[in-house]
Amino acid sequence: MIDFHTHPVLIRELVAQDPSFERAAREVFYIGNNFQPLETFLLQMDVAGIERAVLLPVACRRARQVDVGTNEQIVELCAKSPRLIGFASVDPGVKTAPADLERAIRTLHLEGLKLDPALQDFDSGGPEAWAVYEAAEALKIPVLLHTGLSWAPGSALERGHPLRLESAIRRYARLNFVLAHFAWPWVWEAVALAMKYPNVFLDTSCLYYDSPKEFFEFVFTRQIPITLVERTLANQIVFGSNYPRVEIKNMVRALRALPLTEGCLNKILRENAERLLARGHEAAMSHRHDY
Amino acid sequence: MIIKLERLKIQSRRSEEAINITALVEEAIAQSGVQNGLVHVMTTHTSSxxxxxxxxxxxxxxxxxxxxxxFPESENYHHRRYLDYDGRLGFNADAHLKSVVGGISCSFPIENGKMVRGSRQTIYFMEYDGPLERTCLIQILGE
Structure with missing residues (x-):
């Protein structure tokens, strides 16, 4: 199983190496839990049955004076465990962003791009982001964007609205967009994008109140019908936990409690992520032959 | 009078786990040099x-x-909400309640440099929401 959405914000090895990382975790990402050794991260994966996890940094130095993990830090962590899949982050607000991304993928061998319009304070649908999408499309990597509500202090809710992405999704049709958090609360908008555009994927890392089980039950059976997940979107959803905002084990358990077939769960927990990570639009689109 | 405080790091490896720390407490007593006194052990966490x-x-x-x-995980707990001071969701009320009921500390006398305990008494660190690296305090007082 693959967790497509984790953050390295509580990994102690990063704080030991870079004291500014503590401020990034506490004041920018805004999380209060104790820092833990990387070993805890891997054990959390173990108890959840997760074999590999995507680690996401956020290049938000321009907007927040500090990055929430740098590409180089992600590379260092990934070097410690083959179970970690490193994504890059670049700031669309700086002119070097496309070149920064190319270096992160070609030189540092990171495997995807993470953007957070709320934390990074840019318009995900605006021209400033286009050069980055163009570079990502050329590099044949997926881009995972924070969509939906962001808890980050000082961030604007509107930055996370999924429909802001529609023009980019249309313009870069060979780039696979992963809309994180199911864009909650704009779930129907995110679903509509995924239904209309085959290059749109959704990750399950949505949890804003109640327990994971209760929240998943609400979103996936009442906010949208579960049949929509099983019959229409099964090839475009990837499991994401948003660890450490929530423990991976709880999100896996919540997903497994939904009335979904094993085949559908397998797609969400493994196959769709594998396709996205297989470097290339064609690989990710291979599910289209199912129809 | 000697007063020593040791911070013991414990890496739990499962969601819930009972970890025998008796030997670690005995070792802390031996290293403290205290011959007669008291050892107090407590977890610093509210979900262990x-x-x-x-x-x-x-x-x-x-x-x-x-x-x-x-304390079933499925119970209807008020704690299941976004904790704005912590940047996280609080849905581990079951772990907190186990900690409340099970207790967070224990004390034993020390005599002639050894912890005095019943032959079957064993000290367990109880993990209720792991795996996590945890901290246990061992305070030794005496002479």
Missing amino acids: GLVVTEGIPCLEQDILTHLARL
Whole structure:
């Protein structure tokens, strides 16, 4: 199983190496839990049955004076465990962003791009982001964007609205967009994008109140019908936990409690992520032959 | 009078786990140089605990099983909400309640440099929401 959405914000090895990382975790990402050794991260994966996890940094130095993990830090962590899949982050607000991304993928061998319009304070649908999408499309990597509500202090809710992405999704049709958090609360908008555009994927890392089980039950059976997940979107959803905002084990358990077939769960927990990570639009689109 | 405080790091490896720390407490006493006094052990976390019981696997299992029966994960807890001071969701009320009921500390006398305990008494660090690296305090007072 693959967790497509984790953050390295509580990994102690990063704080030991870079004291500014503590401020990034506490004041920018805004999380209060104790820092833990990387070993805890891997054990959390173990108890959840997760074999590999995507680690996401956020290049938000321009907007927040500090990055929430740098590409180089992600590379260092990934070097410690083959179970970690490193994504890059670049700031669309700086002119070097496309070149920064190319270096992160070609030189540092990171495997995807993470953007957070709320934390990074840019318009995900605006021209400033286009050069980055163009570079990502050329590099044949997926881009995972924070969509939906962001808890980050000082961030604007509107930055996370999924429909802001529609023009980019249309313009870069060979780039696979992963809309994180199911864009909650704009779930129907995110679903509509995924239904209309085959290059749109959704990750399950949505949890804003109640327990994971209760929240998943609400979103996936009442906010949208579960049949929509099983019959229409099964090839475009990837499991994401948003660890450490929530423990991976709880999100896996919540997903497994939904009335979904094993085949559908397998797609969400493994196959769709594998396709996205297989470097290339064609690989990710291979599910289209199912129809 | 000697007063020593040791911070013991414990890496739990499962969601719930009973970890025997008796030997670690005895070692801390030996290293403190205290011959006669008191040792106090406590966890610094609210979703873990400390218990003293007979050191056998069946009891470890029974404690965890019956605390889970008392505080099922599926219960309707007020704690299930976004904790704005913490940047996280609070949905581990069951772990907190196990900690409250099971206790978070224990004390034993020290005599002639050794912890005085019943032959079957074993000190367990109780993980209720792991795996996590945890901190246990061992304070030794005496002379």
